[in-house]
Amino acid sequence: MINMMVEALQQPVVLWMVLAGAVLAVLFEAYKASPDALWGDILGDESND
Secondary structure (H helix, E strand, C coil), X not given: CHHHHHHHHXXXXXXXXXXXXXXXXXHHHHHHHCHHHXXXXXXXXXXXX
16 A cells, blocks of 8 residues: 555656546546535635525
C-alpha cells in the first residue's frame, strides 16, 4: 500500500488525475444537492433569487 502511494507521488500525471477526480466528485455532489446554488457560486451570482 505504501509503495503504491510512493509510486503515485513520483508520477505527477497519476497525482493530477486523482486530484481532478476528487474535484469532479465534489462538484457532482454539490450539483446534486442544489444545481442553482452551485452555478451561482461558480459564476459569482450573489443574488438570493
